[in-house]
Amino acid sequence: MDVVELSRFQFASTSIFHFFFVSLTVGLAFLIAVMETIAYVRSDRREVYGKMTNFFGHLFLINFAVGVVTGIVQEFQFGMNWSEYSDFVGNIFGVPLALEVLMAFFLESTFIGLWWFGKDRLRPWMRLASIWLVAVGTQISAFWIVLANAWMHHPVGYEVVDGQARLTDFAAVVFNYKAWLYFAHVQGSAWVVAAFFVLGISAYHLLRRQDTDVYSRSLHIGLVFAAIGTVFSVVSGHTEAQVAREDQPMKFAAMEAQWDTSESPAPWSLFAVIDQEKRENPFSIELPYVGSILAYNSLEGRYEGINQIEEQFDAEYGEGDYTPPVAWVYWSFRIMVAIGSLLLATAFLGLFLWWRRRRGLESTRWYLKALVLFIPLPWIANFTGWIVTEMGRQPFMVYGELTVTEGVSPNSAGEVLAGLIGLWAVYLALIGLDVYLLTVTARAGIHRRPEAQLVAAPAPDYEGTGFQEYEKRN
Amino acid sequence: MDLVTLWFWLIALTFTLYFFLEGFDFGVDLLRPMLARTEPEERALTGTIGPFWDGNEVWVIAAAGLMFSTFPVWYGAVFSGMYPLFVLILLALLLRGVSFEYRNQVDSARWRAFWDWMSFGGSLVPSFLWGVIMAKLIEGLPVDGDGRVEGGFAAMFSPFSLVGGATTLLLFMLHGANFLLLRLHTDTVLYDRARRAALRWGALATVAIVAFVVMGYVTEDLFEDFGVVPWAFPVAAFLTLASIWLALSRRRDTLAFTMSGLTVLFATVTVFIALFTRGEVLPSTLDPDFGLTLRETASQHYTLVLMTWVGAIFLPLIIGYQIWNYYVFRERVRPDEGALNHGY
Numbered sequence: 075m076d077v078v079e080l081s082r083f084q085f086a087s088t089s090i091f092h093f094f095f096v097s098l099t100v101g102l103a104f105l106i107a108v109m110e111t112i113a114y115v116r117s118d119r120r121e122v123y124g125k126m127t128n129f130f131g132h133l134f135l136i137n138f139a140v141g142v143v144t145g146i147v148q149e150f151q152f153g154m155n156w157s158e159y160s161d162f163v164g165n166i167f168g169v170p171l172a173l174e175v176l177m178a179f180f181l182e183s184t185f186i187g188l189w190w191f192g193k194d195r196l197r198p199w200m201r202l203a204s205i206w207l208v209a210v211g212t213q214i215s216a217f218w219i220v221l222a223n224a225w226m227h228h229p230v231g232y233e234v235v236d237g238q239a240r241l242t243d244f245a246a247v248v249f250n251y252k253a254w255l256y257f258a259h260v261q262g263s264a265w266v267v268a269a270f271f272v273l274g275i276s277a278y279h280l281l282r283r284q285d286t287d288v289y290s291r292s293l294h295i296g297l298v299f300a301a302i303g304t305v306f307s308v309v310s311g312h313t314e315a316q317v318a319r320e321d322q323p324m325k326f327a328a329m330e331a332q333w334d335t336s337e338s339p340a341p342w343s344l345f346a347v348i349d350q351e352k353r354e355n356p357f358s359i360e361l362p363y364v365g366s367i368l369a370y371n372s373l374e375g376r377y378e379g380i381n382q383i384e385e386q387f388d389a390e391y392g393e394g395d396y397t398p399p400v401a402w403v404y405w406s407f408r409i410m411v412a413i414g415s416l417l418l419a420t421a422f423l424g425l426f427l428w429w430r431r432r433r434g435l436e437s438t439r440w441y442l443k444a445l446v447l448f449i450p451l452p453w454i455a456n457f458t459g460w461i462v463t464e465m466g467r468q469p470f471m472v473y474g475e476l477t478v479t480e481g482v483s484p485n486s487a488g489e490v491l492a493g494l495i496g497l498w499a500v501y502l503a504l505i506g507l508d509v510y511l512l513t514v515t516a517r518a519g520i521h522r523r524p525e526a527q528l529v530a531a532p533a534p535d536y537e538g539t540g541f542q543e544y545e546k547r548n
Numbered sequence: 549m550d551l552v553t554l555w556f557w558l559i560a561l562t563f564t565l566y567f568f569l570e571g572f573d574f575g576v577d578l579l580r581p582m583l584a585r586t587e588p589e590e591r592a593l594t595g596t597i598g599p600f601w602d603g604n605e606v607w608v609i610a611a612a613g614l615m616f617s618t619f620p621v622w623y624g625a626v627f628s629g630m631y632p633l634f635v636l637i638l639l640a641l642l643l644r645g646v647s648f649e650y651r652n653q654v655d656s657a658r659w660r661a662f663w664d665w666m667s668f669g670g671s672l673v674p675s676f677l678w679g680v681i682m683a684k685l686i687e688g689l690p691v692d693g694d695g696r697v698e699g700g701f702a703a704m705f706s707p708f709s710l711v712g713g714a715t716t717l718l719l720f721m722l723h724g725a726n727f728l729l730l731r732l733h734t735d736t737v738l739y740d741r742a743r744r745a746a747l748r749w750g751a752l753a754t755v756a757i758v759a760f761v762v763m764g765y766v767t768e769d770l771f772e773d774f775g776v777v778p779w780a781f782p783v784a785a786f787l788t789l790a791s792i793w794l795a796l797s798r799r800r801d802t803l804a805f806t807m808s809g810l811t812v813l814f815a816t817v818t819v820f821i822a823l824f825t826r827g828e829v830l831p832s833t834l835d836p837d838f839g840l841t842l843r844e845t846a847s848q849h850y851t852l853v854l855m856t857w858v859g860a861i862f863l864p865l866i867i868g869y870q871i872w873n874y875y876v877f878r879e880r881v882r883p884d885e886g887a888l889n890h891g892y
Contacts (some may be wrong), residue, residue, distance in 0.1 A: 149616075153628060164621065183606050195679075
């Protein structure tokens with residue numbers, strides 16, 4: 075592999091590992107803030123909600139640190155591996171990145187400490203404000219980084235002078251419609267990750283009839299978030315696919331593995347064997363009309379095929395290979411859509427069970443078992459979603475302006491490979507540890523006897539709510 | 549002062565704050581194996597930096613982010629040019645960051661010992677390498693005519709950069725020991741051990757910083773273009789360093805910590821003055837004409853204006869709430885009780 079391939083692989087692995095932790099952090103921060111708010115407002119139920127916040131807060135903290143440290147790699151690698159890219163876009167791309175740090179990272183990392191360690195020092199309303207600042211910080215952070223990413227897909231508000239992109243209109247960058255669409259999608263899916271995390275763990279303990287007073291309530295909170303999150307992801311995802319047809323037609327065609335322009339009404343391929351070398355699908359199962367519905371919300375309409383777009387790109391950007399890895403994009407898209415639909419149905423089924431009769435939800439054991447099994451699904455949907463969006467824009471780094479090959483640093487391949495090996499070793503260890511500790515802690519649940527804790531410390535005093543600790547001390 | 553100059557000094561400020569803040573939490577981690585003999589002592593030492601280290605670390609992300617937005621070419625050249633060093637720093641910071649969180653998650657002595665080593669090593673590597681990087685900035689990198697840097701691991705280490713690494717390492721240890729004097733309860737054994745450590749490592753840090761300044765003067769022409777006023781900074785760094793010994797012997801802990809903080813500040817500023825007075829933020833070792841200058845690496849005016857607004861709004865706010873954070877956790881830590889009941 076040459077330095078470009080290695081750097082691409084390095085960037086992709088860092089982003090995917092980073093996002094593994096961060097998607098949970100972004101969603102869970104919000105859920106915990108809501109739990110703590112209920113604990114604050116409903117003083118009659120303070121103990122139950124206090125336990126809930128401490129328990130999920132503990133899980134949050136295990137995951138949070140890894141999100142922070144992998145984020146440093148995420149930021150440094152623009153300079154380390156993509157210095158030519160940094161030269162080209164620095165005028166524009168650096169601004170949202172700097173805004174992310176100044177508006178969000180400091181907020182999160184300072185107030186998470188205040189929230190967790192300050193239980194006996196801060197007034198209850200200050201603690202509540204701290205967790206809300208953390209929650210808001212994670213969303214701001216997601217917004218700016220997604221905005222930066224969206225600019226690479228749909229560059230706006232700039233002109234190219236002497237081989238550098240120069241910012242002409244920052245408002246256009248901030249109000250880039252694609253940024254808001256991506257943000258809605260990323261945000262929705264982060265809520266889905268966190269909601270199904272809370273749902274699965276709550277279901278696990280409800281199945282064992284442990285602390286049902288706490289876990290049936292967290293199940294309800296999780297369901298509300300799951301419903302909002304899935305609807306948000308599905309609606310924004312559908313819109314995203316449609317705008318991709320307009321401004322990234324190659325990505326859309328690859329999502330559908332459509333080599334030649336479709337007929338109207340366009341069918342939708344459910345299963346295809348893809349041969350990228352011959353540029354054809356030897357086998358495909360197609361559903362009539364669905365392609366047009368997906369692309370236009372209409373029963374008619376055609377869209378362009380990869381071969382036709384390739385010709386246009388050759389004319390526009392010069393001869394070259396502009397076809398992304400079609401099978402990857404095609405299959406990732408299908409996995410993501412399938413999981414998304416399944417999760418949407420699950421969330422609404424849960425709401426239905428909850429509404430049908432009291433205790434109906436908590437006693438439907440097959441549903442609870444499914445929730446435990448579904449914990450990893452949102453992550454898989456996330457990964458495949460990122461594969462669609464990032465592989466689908468190959469070979470461009472900044473769409474229509476800069477290819478990946480042009481953006482790479484003048485490093486030696488050996489140097490990058492050595493770094494890659496080191497990073498992978500640490501990433502694998504971290505992800506293993508994170509999953510292990512989350513599992514152990516989640517299964518241990520809210521324990522009463524300290525000696526039963528496998529988990530020693532920052533294991534919170536699950537019985538205390540924080541509010542009482544402040545009163546005890548002051 | 550135009551915006552390019554302003555942003556150069558704001559980046560210098562961010563790096564200075566980073567070294568000042570994370571300097572002492574690195575130092576505490578580095579001293580812990582020497583100071584702590586029992587588990588409660590280990591935890592007390594970690595507890596002194598528990599609520600702070602994360603917020604401190606963000607300053608380096610801020611420094612890199614601000615460099616990216618205001619001096620993209622400089623950022624790209626430095627980070628790709630010293631690729632192996634940044635990989636090592638990243639690996640160290642990854643392991644160190646999780647060690648705080650994971651250390652006490654499993655109740656086993658071997659597990660804890662493992663993470664204690666991770667946080668020690670995770671502090672040792674960056675403490676040393678940041679000094680190497682600062683020295684390399686003065687010394688220059690092999691920048692070619694197109695502003696591209698030919699990296700390479702061996703090129704990172706020269707006598708001057710090794711002394712630079714030793715200087716930051718020892719200085720951070722001294723700074724960490726002084727921080728412990730503020731954070732530990734004064735009637736504990738740990739406090740006394742921290743005091744002795746400050747005296748011992750302070751002496752070595754003084755030797756290292758003198759060596760760095762002398763080498764910079766002799767081999768790197770570090771102070772060639774310094775005027776009278778800039779000369780005040782290395783001299784002040786030395787004076788503040790010397791005064792720490794006095795402060796320690798008179799048991800003026802706050803003064804000692806202030807002085808080691810000022811030493812970090814003056815030393816970092818000295819490096820940036822050297823870059824500024826030469827007009828080259830990254831000199832080239834291949835040909836003096838290939839060096840990157842401040843102006844040609846800077847962002848366009850519009851971006852700088854935007855960033856100035858952003859900085860003017862958020863930097864004071866961040867400094868404000870971080871100070872409040874330190875105020876909330878001002879209580880001194882003791883190994884037998886307190887400060888560790890929920891966390892780490």
